[in-house]
Amino acid sequence: MKHIQTLETRDMKKSAENGGCGECQTSCQSACKTSCGIANQQCEKAE
Amino acid sequence: MIHPYRLNGYNIILDVYSGSIHVTDDAAYEAIVLLDGGRTREEAAALLPERLAACGAPQMSPEEIEELFDDIDALIRDEKLFTEDLYRDTRFDLKQRHTVIKALCLLVAHTCNLNCSYCFASQGDFHGEKGLMSFETGKRALDFLVENSGMRRNLEVDFFGGEPLLNFEVIKQLTAYARSIEKEKNKNFRFTLTTNGVGITDEVIEWANRECHNVVLSLDGRREVNDRFRVDRSGRGSYDTIVPKFRRMVDARQGRGYYMRGTFTHFNTDFTEDIFHMADDLGFTELSMEPVVTDPSSPSALTEEDLPVLFEQYEKLAVDMIRREREGRPITFYHYMIDLTHGPCIYKRVTGCGSGTEYMAVTAGGELYPCHQFVGDRQFLLGNVWDGVTATDVRDTFKLCNVYARPECADCWARLYCSGGCAANAYHASGDIRGIYPYGCKLFKKRIECALMMKAALQTAPEE
Numbered sequence: 001m002k003h004i005q006t007l008e009t010r011d012m013k014k015s016a017e018n019g020g021c022g023e024c025q026t027s028c029q030s031a032c033k034t035s036c037g038i039a040n041q042q043c044e045k046a047e
Numbered sequence: 048m049i050h051p052y053r054l055n056g057y058n059i060i061l062d063v064y065s066g067s068i069h070v071t072d073d074a075a076y077e078a079i080v081l082l083d084g085g086r087t088r089e090e091a092a093a094l095l096p097e098r099l100a101a102c103g104a105p106q107m108s109p110e111e112i113e114e115l116f117d118d119i120d121a122l123i124r125d126e127k128l129f130t131e132d133l134y135r136d137t138r139f140d141l142k143q144r145h146t147v148i149k150a151l152c153l154l155v156a157h158t159c160n161l162n163c164s165y166c167f168a169s170q171g172d173f174h175g176e177k178g179l180m181s182f183e184t185g186k187r188a189l190d191f192l193v194e195n196s197g198m199r200r201n202l203e204v205d206f207f208g209g210e211p212l213l214n215f216e217v218i219k220q221l222t223a224y225a226r227s228i229e230k231e232k233n234k235n236f237r238f239t240l241t242t243n244g245v246g247i248t249d250e251v252i253e254w255a256n257r258e259c260h261n262v263v264l265s266l267d268g269r270r271e272v273n274d275r276f277r278v279d280r281s282g283r284g285s286y287d288t289i290v291p292k293f294r295r296m297v298d299a300r301q302g303r304g305y306y307m308r309g310t311f312t313h314f315n316t317d318f319t320e321d322i323f324h325m326a327d328d329l330g331f332t333e334l335s336m337e338p339v340v341t342d343p344s345s346p347s348a349l350t351e352e353d354l355p356v357l358f359e360q361y362e363k364l365a366v367d368m369i370r371r372e373r374e375g376r377p378i379t380f381y382h383y384m385i386d387l388t389h390g391p392c393i394y395k396r397v398t399g400c401g402s403g404t405e406y407m408a409v410t411a412g413g414e415l416y417p418c419h420q421f422v423g424d425r426q427f428l429l430g431n432v433w434d435g436v437t438a439t440d441v442r443d444t445f446k447l448c449n450v451y452a453r454p455e456c457a458d459c460w461a462r463l464y465c466s467g468g469c470a471a472n473a474y475h476a477s478g479d480i481r482g483i484y485p486y487g488c489k490l491f492k493k494r495i496e497c498a499l500m501m502k503a504a505l506q507t508a509p510e511e
Contacts (some may be wrong), residue, residue: 001118001121002114002115002118002179003071003118004069004072004075004118004119004122005069005070005071005507006067006068006070006122006127006238007067007070007387007502007503007506007507008068008070008388009065009067009068009387009388010387010389010390010392011065012065012066012387012393012396012463013065013068013126013130013133013391013393014442015092015216015276015392015393015394015395016133016134016392016393018240018392019392019394019395020392020394020395021272022149022199022405022427023146023199023200023318024254024391025150025201025203025263025401026149026150026203026400026401026405026406028400028469031208032100033241033263033308033337033419034167034337034338034340034420034469034472035337035338035468035469035472035487035491036169036266036378037382037464037465037467037491037494038391038393038395038396038399038400038464038465039384039385039390039464039495039498040381040382040383040384040385040386040465041390041391041395042105042302042389042390043386043389043391043392043395044201044327045392046140
């Protein structure tokens with residue numbers, strides 16, 4: 001597209017079908033200890 | 048819902064529910080904003096020349112405008128723009144969901160060899176008695192974790208305090224015990240040590256390299272900043288004691304995980320200088336810098352007047368990190384780490400941090416709390432490692448504490464990045480774990496905007 005570049009991102013709708021395994025880290029456990037951000041966590045499941 | 052914003056010369060459109068991120072020129076940005084404001088395609092197309100003039104963008108022919116709106120329509124058809132919230136109804140399932148415990152924060156020492164006045168753990172004693180966790184209590188906590196972890200294989204255990212190294216002998220025994228049972232139980236323990244550094248020795252470094260998935264090393268940055276709060280019992284600053292020890296520990300990690308973890312307060316709102324000090328003067332690359340969590344009446348508390356300064360600092364950090372990345376010597380800032388392609392699934396984004404259900408803190412005496420920030424507040428006491436979770440009503444309150452349970456998050460574009468935020472911060476700010484901590488929200492949103500802008504800069508723009 002001439003005017004728009006779309007970054008590659010995980011498809012949220014698809015993740016509703018194949019996500020939810022629960023193997024990911026709890027949120028602030030391993031670093032900050034004072035806030036909740038889940039964006040910086042990696043999914044443990046290889047799609 | 049979309050979130051359009053401009054930052055550092057980039058026009059960014061975040062499509063909240065698909066997670067799509069579009070980097071646009073001025074024409075596409077203005078067109079999408081017009082559509083988001085309720086204009087039809089025809090109305091938006093008619094208004095676009097005026098908008099282009101207002102933002103100094105070149106005018107477009109009618110054919111070019113049609114082509115632009117065709118592209119936008121294609122994104123809408125592909126469910127990458129103006130997508131609907133498909134996940135709202137999953138909140139009904141969340142109440143019934145089966146949860147397992149997958150992480151424990153072991154407060155192995157309710158005491159500390161530093162005396163930092165901003166400490167949320169009240170210098171380590173959590174407003175209670177000082178004490179050390181016994182091996183028997185810690186062993187029982189590990190067994191409790193295994194027994195309640197279901198099929199979950201990766202189990203996280205953080206040695207925390209107070210200062211955990213004041214109980215290093217027990218920590219060593221606990222990791223040895225965990226390793227002795229993980230094969231039989233089909234578990235993989237991931238240990239983290241959070242330390243102020245005073246007690247780091249060669250033996251600690253060797254143990255941490257063998258056992259710890261991650262170490263979190265507390266340093267606030269520049270000497271004068273660190274030593275304002277991070278002092279020993281006699282009031283002497285800790286910088287000169289801990290920095291050489293941290294340096295030795297990080298050198299020995301050889302690629303294993305670590306974070307330099309600082310706290311900034313009202314007294315160092317120029318906190319990027321502390322990050323740059325740790326990166327440039329001390330040579331650390333994995334960095335985390337957190338806004339202080341304290342009583343608003345404290346002199347160290349961040350104020351409304353500080354906010355514009357902090358926003359500017361976050362932007363400055365992002366721009367500088369782009370430069371470092373392009374120069375081939377990147378640094379990591381914890382809150383700018385976003386994995387767009389292999390990040391969390393929608394379940395994780397809705398359910399959030401897991402405190403009280405998947406994650407609990409264990410006191411030195413074996414009591415269970417929803418997380419380390421609730422320790423000592425007995426209305427949140429969940430039970431203990433011998434009897435398990437007996438206050439099931441408290442646990443169920445946390446189980447329902449998801450992004451859709453927070454009315455104030457309903458219209459927020461960032462909610463699938465913070466999952467509604469920290470329950471402890473919300474409780475301390477609003478009196479309800481399902482409330483919000485508005486100040487923290489403002490900082491969080493700025494950090495996400497910066498992090499996404501960095502992705503835009505590094506993935507789309509040609510090098511200048």
